[in-house]
Amino acid sequence: xxxxxxTGRWHTARLLLQRFAFVALVGATFALMLLGKADTILVERxxxxxxxxxxxxxxxxxxxxxxxxxxxxxxxxxxxLRAENARLREENEQLLRWRDMARTLEAENAxxxxxxxxxxxxxxxxxxxxxxxxxxxxxxxxVLVAAGARDNVRKGMAVLSGDGLVGRVAxxxxxxxxxxxxxxxxxxVPVVLESTRTRAILxxxxxxxxxxxxxxxxxxxxxxxxxxxxxHAGAFPPGIxxxxxxxxxxxxxxxxxYMDRDRLxxxxxxxxGLAGILGSLDEESRAAxxxxxxxxxxxxxxxRLQDAQQSVPDGGEx
Amino acid sequence: MLIEKTFxxxxxxxxxxxxxxxxxxxxxxxxxxxxxxxxxxxxxxMLSLGVVFFWSVHRPQLFGMGxxxxxxxxxxxxxxxxxxxxTLILLLTRAILxxxxxxxLGRPxxxxxxxxxxxxxxxxxxxxxxxxxxLGVLAPIHLVVMSxxxxxxxxxxxxxxCSLFERLLAEEP
Numbered sequence: 001x002x003x004x005x006x007t008g009r010w011h012t013a014r015l016l017l018q019r020f021a022f023v024a025l026v027g028a029t030f031a032l033m034l035l036g037k038a039d040t041i042l043v044e045r046x047x048x049x050x051x052x053x054x055x056x057x058x059x060x061x062x063x064x065x066x067x068x069x070x071x072x073x074x075x076x077x078x079x080x081l082r083a084e085n086a087r088l089r090e091e092n093e094q095l096l097r098w099r100d101m102a103r104t105l106e107a108e109n110a111x112x113x114x115x116x117x118x119x120x121x122x123x124x125x126x127x128x129x130x131x132x133x134x135x136x137x138x139x140x141x142x143v144l145v146a147a148g149a150r151d152n153v154r155k156g157m158a159v160l161s162g163d164g165l166v167g168r169v170a171x172x173x174x175x176x177x178x179x180x181x182x183x184x185x186x187x188x189v190p191v192v193l194e195s196t197r198t199r200a201i202l203x204x205x206x207x208x209x210x211x212x213x214x215x216x217x218x219x220x221x222x223x224x225x226x227x228x229x230x231x232h233a234g235a236f237p238p239g240i241x242x243x244x245x246x247x248x249x250x251x252x253x254x255x256x257x258y259m260d261r262d263r264l265x266x267x268x269x270x271x272x273g274l275a276g277i278l279g280s281l282d283e284e285s286r287a288a289x290x291x292x293x294x295x296x297x298x299x300x301x302x303x304r305l306q307d308a309q310q311s312v313p314d315g316g317e318x
Numbered sequence: 319m320l321i322e323k324t325f326x327x328x329x330x331x332x333x334x335x336x337x338x339x340x341x342x343x344x345x346x347x348x349x350x351x352x353x354x355x356x357x358x359x360x361x362x363x364m365l366s367l368g369v370v371f372f373w374s375v376h377r378p379q380l381f382g383m384g385x386x387x388x389x390x391x392x393x394x395x396x397x398x399x400x401x402x403x404x405t406l407i408l409l410l411t412r413a414i415l416x417x418x419x420x421x422x423l424g425r426p427x428x429x430x431x432x433x434x435x436x437x438x439x440x441x442x443x444x445x446x447x448x449x450x451x452x453l454g455v456l457a458p459i460h461l462v463v464m465s466x467x468x469x470x471x472x473x474x475x476x477x478x479x480c481s482l483f484e485r486l487l488a489e490e491p
Contacts, residue, residue: 131352
């Protein structure tokens with residue numbers, strides 16, 4: 001009788017403990033949600049540490065899908081070899097014509113720059129890295145790349161594919177980093193419509209087609225217009241291809257990005273030395289950026305001096 | 319000899335008892351892999367939900383609320399979704415299902431599947447609302463619905479794999 005009373009009490013205590021644990025864990029979950037909003041730096045650090053630790057496992061789990069995709073790509077490429085070859089020949093001819101035009105424009109541009117004492121942007125530093133994971137589902141659009149701080153990846157760097165802008169580096173671990181895609185719900189990229197130079201903001205919405213917002217009143221936009229980065233706010237340099245306007249209606253203008261999220265395997269991380277809207281570059285990067293600008297100004301001065309000396313006839317006064 | 323066998327038995331049992339946690343852990347990380355299937359990553363199903371459903375019904379004592387919390391937190395941190403979203407979903411799933419296990423145990427698979435369909439619908443609604451509150455914007459509802467549907471379609475596979483592991487748990491070493 002006494003034994004059963006003890007068992008009953010023990011059972012009740014255990015039940016209470018379980019209920020308390022549930023309440024405590026639900027409380028902890030809501031605390032996490034608040035923390036995610038209040039202390040983004042701490043949460044970012046936690047994400048970085050966990051992604052760094054899990055990177056080898058994610059890479060190993062991604063390999064079978066990657067191998068299957070590679071095989072199917074190879075089979076498809078083999079089947080389309082003849083047609084692809086013809087297309088590439090045609091494209092090559094077009095590109096050769098473009099190359100000649102680009103050379104002429106480059107020379108002309110250099111001439112104008114020296115005339116205007118133009119200070120160019122610091123030279124970009126780029127390197128290619130492999131995509132190892134795609135995360136977020138319907139609530140976030142980001143990819144994990146297999147390079148981190150030890151490979152000189154820094155927060156805020158632009159990420160490009162062969163097609164166009166992919167996104168920017170948002171979190172940097174030691175061995176892995178997270179790239180927030182331009183389609184992510186938190187992404188905002190200052191852009192211009194290439195033909196009309198109309199400014200806008202490309203706003204991600206977690207769908208495949210982000211929207212154009214904050215267009216000036218009366219702006220004319222039509223499907224097929226090319227969208228490139230504007231360079232405003234220092235987030236990205238101007239002129240990086242982003243996508244084309246895919247649909248225009250009374251309320252929404254959608255853009256089809258050039259980058260294909262499902263085919264991202266190798267991406268190029270480019271350091272333009274821009275602090276950008278993130279304002280997150282460390283002191284070292286800021287110093288490097290200032291140094292590069294100073295050097296560019298000095299180059300401009302030296303060029304001006306040289307031009308002035310060249311314009312002076314031998315033995316004459318300038 | 320006898321001691322050695324007992325030790326081996328104990329070790330084997332201890333390892334097998336981690337199977338529920340390990341399967342949920344792998345499912346959470348699988349959600350962060352690149353599938354290369356067009357549009358799938360935009361509507362990646364919550365694979366860990368099926369695993370937590372299974373273990374909450376079949377072996378709740380081996381998959382406690384603490385485990386659900388840890389797996390949810392790991393999932394949130396790795397996938398980059400708002401912190402606490404997956405944690406809340408998995409914690410509530412474990413807390414609601416474990417006491418209702420008798421509704422499912424010994425019943426045909428179709429009953430489990432129906433249960434999971436109802437759970438997925440509730441999870442889709444709750445996660446959409448929570449994400450809207452946390453992010454301050456509405457995620458595309460069609461992607462959330464598609465993700466839930468894909469989870470329902472994937473459930474038989476998740477269930478089959480977990481059943482295999484459960485048989486391992488039941489075996490004597």
